[in-house]
Structure formats: C-alpha cells, structure tokens
Amino acid sequence: MALLVGGVSSYLISQSLREREQRQAIRSLSEVLETVQSTASIAAFTNDNQLADEVIQGLLRNSDILSVTIIAGDTVLANGIRSSATVFAPELMDKPLSQSLASPFNKNETIGKIILQADWPKIEARVKQSTLDTLYLLLAEMLIVVLSVAAVMVFFVIRPIKKVSDRLHQIEPGLGSSIRVPEGHEKTEIGRLVSDINDLTGRQMTLLEEARAMQQQQQVAQRKYQNLFDCAASGIFVVDRDGHLDSFNQAFATLIWRSKPVNQENLSLFDAAWSRSDLIRSLLVLALEQETIGRIVTDDFLLLGRRGEERWLNIAVTAPGDGTLQGTMTDVTARKREEMHARQLASLDALTGFANRQGLLEAIGQHLARDHAQTSFALLMLNLDGFKQINESFGVPAGDEVLGIVAERIRQFIQPGDIPARSGGDEFVILFDGASPESAVDQRLNQFLSLLQQSHAMMTLEGTRVISLRASAGVAFYPQDGTNVHQLLRSAELALMSARTAGSHTYHFFEPSMLVAVEHRRRIEDDLKHAIGEGELYLGFQPIINLVTGEVVGAEALMRWAHPTRGMVSPDVFIPLAEEIGVIGELGLLVLENACQVVSQWRSAGHSLYVSVNVSALQIPNLLTPSIVLEALKRHGLPNDAIVIEITEGVLMGNIGTALEWMAELGAAGLRIYLDDFGTGYSSLSYLKRFPLHAVKIDKSFIRDLAEDSHDKALVNAIITMATSLTLDVIAEGVETEVHFKMLRDMGCHFGQGFLFSPAVKAELFAETVVDIEQRLALMNAGG
Amino acid sequence: MKLNFIAYWFIVFLSVIAPCHARADLVVVTGPKTGVPTLSKEEVVNIYLGRYRRLSNGLPAEPLDMGEASETKKEFYWRLVEKTPAEINAYWARLVFSGQTRPPATVKSNDEVAARLMSRPGVLAYIERDKLDKRFVILYEFER
Numbered sequence: 001m002a003l004l005v006g007g008v009s010s011y012l013i014s015q016s017l018r019e020r021e022q023r024q025a026i027r028s029l030s031e032v033l034e035t036v037q038s039t040a041s042i043a044a045f046t047n048d049n050q051l052a053d054e055v056i057q058g059l060l061r062n063s064d065i066l067s068v069t070i071i072a073g074d075t076v077l078a079n080g081i082r083s084s085a086t087v088f089a090p091e092l093m094d095k096p097l098s099q100s101l102a103s104p105f106n107k108n109e110t111i112g113k114i115i116l117q118a119d120w121p122k123i124e125a126r127v128k129q130s131t132l133d134t135l136y137l138l139l140a141e142m143l144i145v146v147l148s149v150a151a152v153m154v155f156f157v158i159r160p161i162k163k164v165s166d167r168l169h170q171i172e173p174g175l176g177s178s179i180r181v182p183e184g185h186e187k188t189e190i191g192r193l194v195s196d197i198n199d200l201t202g203r204q205m206t207l208l209e210e211a212r213a214m215q216q217q218q219q220v221a222q223r224k225y226q227n228l229f230d231c232a233a234s235g236i237f238v239v240d241r242d243g244h245l246d247s248f249n250q251a252f253a254t255l256i257w258r259s260k261p262v263n264q265e266n267l268s269l270f271d272a273a274w275s276r277s278d279l280i281r282s283l284l285v286l287a288l289e290q291e292t293i294g295r296i297v298t299d300d301f302l303l304l305g306r307r308g309e310e311r312w313l314n315i316a317v318t319a320p321g322d323g324t325l326q327g328t329m330t331d332v333t334a335r336k337r338e339e340m341h342a343r344q345l346a347s348l349d350a351l352t353g354f355a356n357r358q359g360l361l362e363a364i365g366q367h368l369a370r371d372h373a374q375t376s377f378a379l380l381m382l383n384l385d386g387f388k389q390i391n392e393s394f395g396v397p398a399g400d401e402v403l404g405i406v407a408e409r410i411r412q413f414i415q416p417g418d419i420p421a422r423s424g425g426d427e428f429v430i431l432f433d434g435a436s437p438e439s440a441v442d443q444r445l446n447q448f449l450s451l452l453q454q455s456h457a458m459m460t461l462e463g464t465r466v467i468s469l470r471a472s473a474g475v476a477f478y479p480q481d482g483t484n485v486h487q488l489l490r491s492a493e494l495a496l497m498s499a500r501t502a503g504s505h506t507y508h509f510f511e512p513s514m515l516v517a518v519e520h521r522r523r524i525e526d527d528l529k530h531a532i533g534e535g536e537l538y539l540g541f542q543p544i545i546n547l548v549t550g551e552v553v554g555a556e557a558l559m560r561w562a563h564p565t566r567g568m569v570s571p572d573v574f575i576p577l578a579e580e581i582g583v584i585g586e587l588g589l590l591v592l593e594n595a596c597q598v599v600s601q602w603r604s605a606g607h608s609l610y611v612s613v614n615v616s617a618l619q620i621p622n623l624l625t626p627s628i629v630l631e632a633l634k635r636h637g638l639p640n641d642a643i644v645i646e647i648t649e650g651v652l653m654g655n656i657g658t659a660l661e662w663m664a665e666l667g668a669a670g671l672r673i674y675l676d677d678f679g680t681g682y683s684s685l686s687y688l689k690r691f692p693l694h695a696v697k698i699d700k701s702f703i704r705d706l707a708e709d710s711h712d713k714a715l716v717n718a719i720i721t722m723a724t725s726l727t728l729d730v731i732a733e734g735v736e737t738e739v740h741f742k743m744l745r746d747m748g749c750h751f752g753q754g755f756l757f758s759p760a761v762k763a764e765l766f767a768e769t770v771v772d773i774e775q776r777l778a779l780m781n782a783g784g
Numbered sequence: 785m786k787l788n789f790i791a792y793w794f795i796v797f798l799s800v801i802a803p804c805h806a807r808a809d810l811v812v813v814t815g816p817k818t819g820v821p822t823l824s825k826e827e828v829v830n831i832y833l834g835r836y837r838r839l840s841n842g843l844p845a846e847p848l849d850m851g852e853a854s855e856t857k858k859e860f861y862w863r864l865v866e867k868t869p870a871e872i873n874a875y876w877a878r879l880v881f882s883g884q885t886r887p888p889a890t891v892k893s894n895d896e897v898a899a900r901l902m903s904r905p906g907v908l909a910y911i912e913r914d915k916l917d918k919r920f921v922i923l924y925e926f927e928r
Binding site: 045047049051104105 | 829833834835865867875878879881882883884885
C-alpha cells in the first residue's frame with residue numbers, strides 16, 4: 001500500500017517536475033530567440049545570409065539548440081545544425097520554436113521567420129536527471145520522517161497500549177478489580193483511557209449487581225404470578241390471532257370444557273361450543289387492531305352446554321404487541337339472566353302482559369329500522385270512554401279488571417305480527433303489521449269495537465254490574481302519517497282526540513287537517529292568555545226571576561269573550577280551554593271580583609239582588625278557597641248571601657270528601673250553593689241528599705221541548721217535586737217562551753232564567769233590563 | 785466650453801512639437817539621366833537602408849548621405865523611418881561586417897551632392913527644397 005502510494009506520488013511528482021523542466025527549457029529557448037530577434041530581422045531585411053549565419057552560429061552555441069533556420073520572405077536565408085547532435089529524433093521535430101521576423105523599420109511588416117529546433121533528447125536527459133535527484137532527496141526525507149514517527153508511535157502509544165491490554169487480560173471479570181496506569185502516562189490520553197476503563201468496569205459491576213437483584217425479584221414475581229394464574233377464579237388464556245391456545249389456567253378449562261383436557265396440544269379457543277364463534281373471532285381482530293394502544297376489548301358470549309344449557313361468558317382480551325392476545329374469561333350467566341329479566345320488566349306492562357310505552361317505542365323503532373320501501377303498518381291508539389268514572393265509582397281494582405278485559409279482547413282480535421301495547425292508564429296502542437288499505441283497517445276496527453262493546457258482568461262493591469265497554473280510537477299509517485316514532489304516535493293521538501270530540505265509541509283516521517286544528521286550538525290558547533291580561537273578558541248578567549211574583553231576584557254571572565278578530569267566543573269553547581291550560585283559577589278570581597263589584601253597586605242602588613258565579617271542579621278546593629270568597633265579600637262590604645256559588649255534578653264526582661268540606665265551610669258562612677245543569681249527568685238523587693245544596697238548576701235541554709215532550713215534562717215535574725220535598729229551590733234554565741214560563745210556574749217551579757226574560761247583559765244595562773222584565777211580566781200576568 | 789479648452793491645448797501642443805519635424809521641406813532627387821519618374825516611400829527606405837540597391841528600371845541605385853552632424857540627415861531619417869542617426873549607425877554596424885551591403889556614401893556639402901548627382905545616373909540624394917537645382921529630378925517628396 002505504502003509502496004503503491006509512494007510509487008504513484010513519485011510518478012506524479014516526477015511528471016510535474018518533468019513538465020516544469022520542459023516549460024523552463026522552452027522558455028529559456030524563447031528568451032534566447034528574442035535576444036537574437038533584432039539582428040535576425042536585420043539580416044532578413046537586407047537578405048544578408050552572412051549576418052544570418054552569424055546569428056545561427058551564435059545560437060548553436062547554446063547546447064540545448066539542435067538546429068536554427070532563418071527565412072527571409074519565402075527563401076531560406078541560412079540554416080545550421082549542431083554537428084554533435086546525438087540522436088535525431090523525428091518525433092520531436094514537430095515541436096520547433098518559430099518566431100516571425102518584422103521589418104526593423106516597420107513593425108507591421110513581416111519579412112521572414114526564425115525557426116529553432118531544440119535538442120529534445122538532450123533536454124529530456126537533463127530533465128530526467130534533475131527529476132531523479134529531486135526524487136531521491138524526497139525519498140530520503142520521507143524515510144527519516146517515517147522512522148521518527150514510527151519510533152514515537154512505538155514508544156508512546158503502542159507499548160503503553162500493549163501494557164494496558166496485557167493488564168486487561170489479567171483482570172478477573174465481575175470482580176471489579178481495576179488496572180494500573182502505565183508508568184509515565186498518568187497525564188496522557190493513555191492514562192485517561194485507563195481511568196475511563198476503570199470507571200466503566202466499576203459501573204458494570206453496579207449494573208451486574210442490579211441485574212442479579214432484578215432477576216431474583218423476577219423469579220419471585222413469576223412464582224407469584226404463576227400461583228395467581230393457576231388459582232384465579234377467572235379463566236386466563238393466551239391465544240394467537242387464529243385462536244390457538246398458547247396457555248391457559250384451570251379456571252379457563254373448567255369454564256369452557258368443564259375439566260382440563262388431557263391433551264393440551266393444538267387446542268383452539270374456537271373448539272368450545274360457542275353459539276357464535278364468529279363474534280369471538282371479530283373480538284380478537286378488534287383487539288389486534290388496537291394493539292398499538294393496548295386497549296382491552298370485551299364482550300359477552302353464549303356457550304351452549306352438552307344438554308343445551310346456556311352459559312354466558314365475558315371475554316376481555318388485549319394484545320400486548322407481539323401478535324398474541326391475552327384474555328380473561330368470567331362467567332356472567334347470572335348477571336345476563338338478571339339483565340334480560342330487567343329488560344323484560346322495563347318493556348312490559350305487568351297488568352296486561354302487553355308491551356308498555358317503552359316496549360312500544362322499541363317495537364315501532366324496530367319496524368322503522370326495516371327496509372322502508374317494504375314496511376307499512378298502522379298504529380291504532382285506543383282510549384276507553386268513561387274509564388275515569390269507573391275507577392272513581394267502583395275503585396281501582398275494578399278499573400284494573402276492566403283493563404284486563406280490554407287486553408283479553410285485544411288478544412282475541414289481533415293477528416300474528418301485530419303488537420299490542422298499553423301505553424299508560426286506559427290508553428292502548430296496537431301496531432297492525434303490514435296494514436295498508438284503510439278499508440281493511442276500517443273493517444277490522446268496526447269488528448273490534450263491537451267485540452269490545454259486548455257486555456261484561458263485573459263484581460263490584462255494590463254488587464254485580466253489567467258493563468258495556470266503549471272506546472275511542474285514532475289510527476295513523478306509516479309512512480304517510482309520520483316517518484318516526486314520535487310523529488306516528490302524535491298523529492295517532494290527534495286522530496284519537498278527534499274521535500273523542502266527535503263522540504263515543506268511534507274512531508278516526510289521522511288527517512293532516514287535525515294538525516291544523518291543533519294549531520288553531522293552540523292559537524286560541526295563546527289568545528286566551530292574552531285576553532285575560534288585556535281585559536277582553538267581561539261578565540254578562542242574566543236575570544233570575546221569581547216566576548210567582550214576577551220579580552227579578554238575582555242574576556247569573558256569565559263570562560263573555562269579545563275576541564278582537566274572531567268576535568264572540570263561546571264559554572263552551574274557552575272555559576274547558578282555560579281549565580286545560582291552567583288559567584281557570586285566575587279566571588275564577590276575575591269573575592268573583594267582578595261579580596262582587598257589580599252586586600255591591602246594585603245593593604248600594606237599593607236593589608237587594610244576588611249574583612251567582614260558576615265554579616269549575618278544578619277550582620275546588622285550592623284555586624278558590626272559601627277564605628278567598630269570604631274575603632272578597634268582606635272587602636266589598638257585602639253580606640254573604642249576595643254571592644251564590646254554582647257547581648256542576650263534576651265537582652261532586654271528584655274527591656267527595658274535599659268537595660264536601662269546601663261546600664260545608666261556605667254553607668256555614670251563609671253562602672248558598674246551587675247545583676247547575678241538573679239532569680245531564682248521572683243526576684244521582686243521593687247528591688241532593690248528601691251535599692249541602694240550596695237549589696238545583698234544571699238544564700235547558702229539558703226545558704226546550706217541555707211543551708211537546710211528555711217525558712221531559714214528567715222529568716221536570718219529578719225534579720221539581722223531589723227538590724221541593726227536600727226543601728231545595730228549583731231554577732229552570734233556558735226559559736224561552738211564555739208557554740215554558742206558565743208551565744213551570746204551574747208545576748211549582750219557583751225561579752227561572754232565559755231568553756224570554758233577557759239574555760245576559762252588561763252590568764250597566766242590568767237596571768234597565770230589570771224594569772223592562774218586570775213591566776212585561778206584569779202585562780203577562782195580567783193577560784194570563 | 786470644456787471642449788474648446790481641450791481643443792485649445794491640443795493646438796498649443798501641436799504647435800510646440802510640429803517644428804521639430806517639419807522645419808525643413810525635404811525632397812529626394814536624382815540626376816536628369818536616371819530615367820525613373822518617382823519613388824514610393826518604401827522604395828526610398830529599401831534603397832537607403834540597403835535592402836535593394838537597384839532601381840525599378842534595373843539601374844544600380846547609389847544613395848548619398850549627408851555628414852554625421854547634418855541636421856538635414858537627422859531630419860531625413862526621422863521622417864523616413866523615425867530613427868535617429870545613432871540608431872541608423874547601429875543598424876549599419878551590424879551589417880558592415882558581413883560585407884554584403886554598405887551604408888550610403890557620405891558627402892560633405894550640397895555642392896558635392898550636385899556634382900555627384902550630375903556625374904552618372906542612379907545617384908540619389910536628399911536635399912532641402914529651397915536648395916533645389918533645375919537639373920535635379922524630384923523622386924520623392926515628404927508630406928508637408
């Protein structure tokens with residue numbers, strides 16, 4: 001290698017030396033040529049061959065020059081060749097030096113040239129010699145340098161390193177002994193290296209000790225884990241991605257195979273009788289996908305026993321990152337059973353065994369989840385008529401019995417695929433699967449309603465009663481009446497409400513106009529709330545006349561609503577609304593206050609009149625407490641008989657105890673209480689006996705056809721007779737003709753009101769009306 | 785203005801150097817029997833500086849030179865090849881040894897010039913224009 005480098009470098013050096021010598025030779029020849037140029041040009045100018053020859057002879061004295069030729073114009077003026085030329089080398093003849101000669105008197109005019117041939121072999125020989133000399137010199141110098149460097153290396157590097165190496169070989173590994181620094185190297189790199197090695201061996205010792213301790217610790221831990229593994233109650237296993245079991249514990253074997261199999265080779269997780277081993281496979285895949293984050297994935301899987309018994313096992317697996325999977329397995333059969341039971345409970349109605357509201361929503365959801373294009377079904381929402389009354393009259397067990405009967409009849413009626421549900425109270429919903437044409441549903445519903453109506457003998461506290469169930473129903477179709485659960489239920493409900501409004505025991509199909517009606521109602525509700533604030537509501541007063549004396553004794557306060565755009569709105573519309581939206585209490589107070597104010601004006605004007613106000617069942621007892629009534633009377637300085645309370649049978653049908661208490665308190669304070677609309681409801685005679693009433697008001701429906709309808713006449717007569725015998729006053733409503741008036745008077749009815757006398761008028765017109773009525777009655781009495 | 789200034793100094797410079805070389809009006813002449821109408825400047829140079837000593841009609845040319853200290857000689861060589869007499873001497877010094885050519889023959893006076901010109905054809909000389917003789921033929925005139 002060194003030889004090669006030395007050879008190449010020597011060659012390069014000799015090349016460069018040679019080139020330099022050659023360049024030097026050419027330059028010196030050129031210089032020589034320049035010195036003779038002016039003389040040569042004179043010779044050429046004058047064609048003086050002798051002078052030219054002299055120049056040539058002079059030049060040939062230079063030993064490097066082989067030959068010289070001077071040319072004037074086109075002819076050779078003179079030439080000369082060295083006689084002692086050693087070798088004539090033609091290959092060098094192509095490198096002559098040539099210099100053109102200018103006229104001595106005109107630099108621009110070329111008159112000839114001088115051509116000089118160098119003696120190249122000679123120059124070469126000289127160059128070679130000089131190059132060799134230089135090379136020898138260089139070699140000698142290099143030799144000296146190499147030797148001295150080698151000596152330094154041996155004495156200061158190699159020998160100390162050898163010493164260190166020898167001592168390192170003598171060191172006993174693991175004993176932590178250190179090596180000595182070679183003499184005289186305490187402060188050199190060798191010394192530092194030795195101390196570094198000593199440090200390293202020291203550190204290595206510490207590490208070794210630590211590793212030994214850790215190994216020991218690991219062995220202990222491993223024994224512990226082995227125990228845990230063997231004795232754990234949960235199954236523990238390691239599998240590869242294909243489910244081949246690498247290792248598992250006793251618990252795992254017991255869970256899967258009941259006992260540890262003898263042959264433990266080539267077992268697979270999928271060998272067990274899983275009901276869906278594909279699900280386990282996808283769990284493993286999922287765990288492997290999450291390998292990088294090491295997440296634990298878990299799920300429950302069903303294992304089928306030899307005798308078909310079910311075992312639920314929870315498997316939790318995680319991938320530690322080496323392509324295997326570690327997992328635990330726990331028996332969750334008990335939990336699973338509880339869950340299923342709880343789920344059943346949560347979606348089932350205990351009374352009927354139907355789905356409950358939750359179950360219904362799930363069922364509808366499942367139907368909706370099917371392919372939309374092929375799914376169609378109808379939702380029937382059913383509500384029993386008068387169920388509340390049954391519950392109240394005969395008790396909750398009776399109500400439950402009724403619900404049971406309904407459920408039974410629904411069961412008889414439905415077809416496979418239909419889903420019945422009790423969505424709450426007396427509300428049932430039936431999902432007719434695949435029911436598309438309205439006419440088919442129509443027919444089925446008619447069948448059902450007549451089935452429902454069949455009489456049923458029921459044991460009650462008051463003996464056996466035969467009841468006939470009546471119901472209203474609303475039907476909505478999927479998909480035209482709604483595309484989600486809530487829309488569908490809402491549509492069915494609207495149809496049901498529409499059916500209920502239309503009358504008992506009927507059904508309606510949902511129509512988009514029902515939504516409009518609901519919207520309309522909602523707007524009226526808003527308007528009503530607004531009206532209360534804005535004073536659009538006012539009281540009208542309809543006079544009540546003593547039919548015998550022809551005197552006006554009082555007036556019934558009737559609420560009127562002058563709607564700014566709809567005109568007069570009937571109390572039949574807005575009073576139920578007010579009850580529903582919860583403003584009836586406010587409205588009641590408004591009526592009471594207004595009535596007190598008006599009656600106090602009348603009283604101060606000298607008319608000893610009373611005003612009766614209607615009280616809704618909802619106002620009793622909290623929205624219109626007796627103390628509120630009494631306080632109002634007191635505030636207006638009125639005696640307690642100035643205001644009369646009118647209640648309906650509905651009040652008496654609610655919580656009887658509360659109503660009774662409320663009435664008793666007002667009665668004790670001297671207020672009179674009238675029973676309104678008598679004859680329209682249950683009209684139980686027992687009410688008249690049990691409640692502290694002062695009068696009954698016969699509903700105007702009985703009075704209207706009094707003259708023509710003998711039944712009505714008999715009924716009115718009976719009411720009058722009975723009330724009189726109970727010392728109750730009787731007030732006939734809707735007295736519209738003179739015939740009514742006279743018949744009632746003759747039947748012994750004491751009081752009446754109606755269009756014959758006057759409609760309800762505003763308070764300020766009342767005095768005028770009274771005068772008018774009394775005048776007309778005087779005329780009538782005189783005439784009759 | 786500046787240009788005028790430069791032009792002014794240029795003119796001044798010319799007026800200083802011009803007299804050195806344009807003092808005398810020199811012409812190259814020959815005798816009436818030479819038979820050559822004119823010479824080019826190059827021919828004058830070749831003849832005087834020894835390149836050729838033969839005229840275009842084959843007659844040998846015989847140039848005459850003035851004495852060493854002659855202003856006319858000095859003027860002549862300067863205007864001919866822009867060399868001083870010393871340089872011309874040095875030139876001839878290198879040639880005379882070979883013996884192949886000789887410098888022009890030197891004459892001492894204008895009278896001698898006239899005598900030589902008249903003596904035979906082919907003799908050439910340079911003289912100031914105002915020394916011209918009616919017998920002389922002007923071969924070359926320096927530009928003025």
